[in-house]
Amino acid sequence: MGKSLGHRGRLALAVAGTLCGVSVAQEAEQLDVIGEGDAPTQLETVVVTATRVGEPDFDLPVAIDVLNRQVIQDRNPGVLISEVLPRVPGTVVTNRGTFAQEEQIMIRGFGGRSQFGTRGVRLIADGIPASTPDGQGGPGLFDLGSAGNIEVMRGGFSALYGNHSGGVVQVFTEDGPQEPTLSARLMGGSDGTWIAGTRLGGQSGTVNYVLDAYHAETDGYRDWSRSTKEQANARLKVALDSGGTLSLIANAMNLPDSQDPLGLTAEQVKQNPRQAAASALEFETRRTLDNMQGGLILEQPLTDADSLRAMFYAGTRGNEQFLAVPLTNQNAITAAGGVSTFDRRFAGGSLWWSHETALADGPLTLTLGGEYDRSAEDRTGYLNQLGERDALKRDEDNSVDSWGTFIQGKWAFAPDWSLDLGLRYTRVGFDSDDHFICTIGQVTAPGAQAGTCSGSTTRITATNFNPDDSGSQTYSAWTPAIGLLYGLTPDINLYANVGQTFETPTFTELAYRPDGGSGLNLDLEPAMSWHYEIGAKILIGPDARLNLALFQIDTQDELTVATNRGGRATYQNAPASRRRGAELSLDSQLGHGFSGRVAATYLDSELTDSYLACVDIPCRTLAPTLNAAMVEAGNRIPGVPLFTVFGEVAYAYEPLGFEAAVNLYGQDEVYVNDRNTETAGEYWLVNLRAGFTQALNRFRLSEFVRVDNVLDRSYISAVSVNDANGRYYAPGPGTSVLFGITASYAF
Template sequence: MDELFGRSGRLVAMAAVLWGAGVAQSVADSAGVTELDAVVVTATRVEARNFDLPVSIDALESDVIQDQTARVLVSEVLKRVPGTLVTNRGTFAQEEQIMIRGFGGRSQFGTRGIKLVADGIPASTPDGQGGPGLFDLGSAGDIEVMRGGFSALYGNHSGGVVQVFTEDGPVDPTLSMRLMAGSDGTWIAGSKFGGQFGDLNGVVDAYHSETDGYRDWSASIKDQVNAKLKYALPSGGTLSLIANSMNLPNSRDPLGLTAEQVREDPRQASEGALIYKTRRTLDNMQGGVILDQPVSDADQLRVMAYSGTRSNEQFLAVPLFSQNAITSAGGVSTYDRHFGGASLWWSHESSLAEGPLTLTLGGDYDRSTDDREGYINEYGTRGALKRNEDNSVDSWGGFVQGSWAFAPRWSLDVGLRRTQVRFDSDDHFICTTEQVTAPGTSAGTCSGSTVAISESSYNPDNSGSKTYSAWTPAFGLLFGLTPDINLYANVGKTFETPTFTELAYRPDGGSGLNLDLEPAISWHYELGAKFLLGDRTRLNLALFQIDTDNEITVATNRGGRSTYQNVPGSRRRGAELMLASEFDHGFAGHLAATYIDSVFTDSFVGCAGIPCRTTGSTLNAATVDSGNQVPGVPEFSVFGELSYAYAPWGFEGGVSVYGQDAVYVNDRNTETAAGYWLLNLRGGFTQRMGGLELSEFVRVDNVLDRDYISGVRANDANGRYYAPGAGATYLVGLTASYAF
């Protein structure tokens, strides 16, 4: 721990030098008041002041999320949260990758290891795979990001929880329209309507986003609608209806590049992407109902139920000769998914030994069923059937959570959760000498293959099931050193199962599910301090260590398809700093800095090629040394912004800097993506004329046109690790709203 405290001390010192003068002025002259102790619910499931919780949790409010942003990608705003990293892969086909405290870096598409929630409805499937593209930022009231051990009470994940809450409609019915245009053929058109109508409050947001993309073969279209209706019941409760639709009709995927290709032309697409027309079509619809009902002055009940459908078709760059194998699942992956679930919470407020006590009991059930098929990718068109199976995941969870102020300056938060996740797969694609359910075009062959079925060449029945379960406790202690300084410590255990995608393929190239994968178990330890420095400045500090057994890592990655394996262990040590302040004369500042040392604690045998066998007769295997860095995780990242507002002109703007250290791209640490710093500018004006409000803005990101890598594909078998980020880009926007 000496190394951790030493480096974190240098981090704090660096921040103090950068910020000291402004903070001193803010504390000395604190005439204004800003909301420094936002009310949050993610940590305790009941409303509590952020400042009074023994956990690391930050809330981004609607003005940060919606003002002078495109409102399409969470990477636009989450960089403001320490400990949190979002990589934009430059294509909607793969969605964005959220990492918290070094978890989530192995995800090859979407987000893994992080629990995603939208208005109380899971945006992660029961197995843990999530898509932040489901978050509608145009109607987001706030985003809460919780890191550390207390996220254990949300079930299957390792790193933390990201929860988005749709805003309420304004008091007066208001219609707004927005239009934006920018670099690389980007344009966005959206509208929002909301208001209060007696006992009914509602808001609906819809937009269309389209871009040619920075790189070749990266054009994408996204359509999204999000709606919330909230009815005030005569009994004092509320009944909320949530509906969300997201459609990606044809998102092209340029795939990763080698280091040499990046040097030649970072805007090019991989040759395989152009040959096999790699792309994704996705349609997701879901809805839910939430009842919040006070049962008495001391008791609150919440009931939630949801349901949805999701269809997906993805074309992968798998060579035709590889697809010809009887055991191959082909180069086109499709599924039709039905999902749903429900949860029930009960909270009770009382006292114990004259100290306030809040107790919460709850349970949840989630289910997802997939009709999954695979086909030959014949240079961008769907060919013969190669895979046909029904998959389902069921997750049950129950928890108890309590918060007790047992002494005037002390409070204790504890929780315990039991989670069970069951995977079932029913294989309908069988080609053996005894049974053929997927016959080929000629006798004795299997669909999509010219290889004759024999005793040594066959595709067996790969049906199977597996159940994972764990108890996950969390403990937190908070001490109020002064009314404006809180010190805290917490510890918690998280549990993360493989996803069905991670179980789908085996590193050795054989058929069937990779049922040897075990869940990752992590213990989180954290010390922290929260400061209110006057009325206009907030400072948060946190030190953490996370020890993980059975870390799940990428074994092989080729042509858009990945396989996974467990490794003995890893350790993440780090420090986080968040500093936010309002200065005089319209200035304000925000700083988020993270240091993390993320390493494998034991050596293991990894894959250096495909197919891979790491036990018995080894093939394409290589040793990964103890102490190697976990790929995809930078040692430091920093976001800083200085903003300025001048009310007489209706002007608001800002300059921001984002930087991160180099990241290793494979377990063996043989290559890195270089670190970088980006400078961004934004500014705009707002005019109000009665019920009409007009806002115009322009923003320029990566002003200095720096070359950088925005995302990496860990352990890519062909060395195509790198997804180059966009150069200097601009976005111009106009919003008009009218309150009736």
């Protein structure tokens, strides 16, 4: 076959490791396999995100990158995903400078519209969704202090994971070491930042365990941005006598009273980038969030050719968010107030069956599966009386159910060729039951005076009322994916793939209408995207790897922000968009202790049809138009940079346990609205880190210092797309320093 192991051998090793419960991904990173007559060729990291069974990423016809434990944990705070994801081409992470708003992950230009957390990208932690059934994701659930691998898959094959457009980010907890080991970490630095955490891991008989917990606090770079994050993550993995594994996973996160400074106008940024918006101080904008979830995963071989994977999870999430909505606006009968709260219960499960066989003398692996996810919440709204919760303004029960079934297959139909294909059906149903009704004939939320509604001094009339806004909506789609891989030489794989993705609105996006009317925004349609990609994966000797991908994505009914004011956004469909781009990554051991990485992305993203967009609230885009303006075809998609570049050179001197690195991150300007009238400028950041490690018998000590934004550049770290007040900009911090020490002891 001309390859070390070839496709069949690599697949057999990967599947065998998966069935036996072995952490192949971690073991394979440094394993060299030599075939007869071949030079040493690195066996690439085994991943599961693309095919759901373990397989080397080098042999997959998709763009997928893996970040290992050392990259994730060493000399990083271990609190935010933005610490590591800039290393992945095609991926952008924006940070608004406060835990009150979870980070926004964009993959190939999808996710830029998000105002809270991540949308358009599927998030998974240890096989359990970190995205709700409607597509809202919270990357804050990822515990980096115990993460062993992060897999980032981009493009059309993510269609096989259901409701999203851009890709999949999946985090896996590391295995505990063979000997019980207790470690503690303490960090402190600029802006009153400090982090304290501990981790316990080990192996006891057939049980492998990891427990990580930490507390992080910061005063924030900007005024009114003090935040706290507390998180704990645990995994127990039991090796069963039957040859399978049973994993128990638990995760808890708490963000108590995290302050939100909101965005600034361009003029305010020039005056003082550290200030908070005046309305943030007036209404004391802040957020409290707690999330608890747990799950069970059974991986069981049934025969030499068959295996089964079953997963169940459940959890709760509570949220209270104080928004900067003017009191006159909150007084309206149909207004939902300035304090948004919900109590959510969620649960789900999946069942996968994999079978190995042969077709026309070529090995064939088939995976058939089904998934179900449900989220139900009690959502309420209240008046925000200058930072105090007051009268009830909203009361409803919401639920989202998602059903999915899929089939995937991989067929090595010739010595140097393989075919991956899959098909998924996804159905997402929304249901809302309104308990806040104020009409002449029915009042379920009476006001302080007869004839008024709770939280409003305006009298109920035949033309001024709050009706029953209950409603339901269902979206469904079949989404196919197909990929072809050709081994040109033992160290060069060429590939092509095509896939279609399906992304519904989230409940948050359905919640409000751009015209200011009551009821759900049921006119929203799901976004449908066709992804086309070609690429090459090249091993350059035993110590270097080059990946290149070229892609085009055509989207119908792109979901975009219609109006955005006071922390509340409404949404609409843009008729069509196109994304064309290139991604390059290069990893290399340079010799003499040096190593390097480059990850670069070029992404031309544009709206391909003209349409009317909102410039103020309320908005009507049908005649007679009100507060609307034309968006011209050819405008760039807001929030998406034309290019991003990450580069790093690291040095390690083992005799002294010394390590140091310098990295550079650059990003092009981004437009902040659909009409492309303002931009957040291009920027380049230089970051340094260095540290020592000492090992004495069972004790290990590590110290480090990080200096981020060494040149103290001014830049915008995130934007609020289409903000009606022009407060688009969240300034990033200047030069910041973090010191840290980690100590561990193996018993």
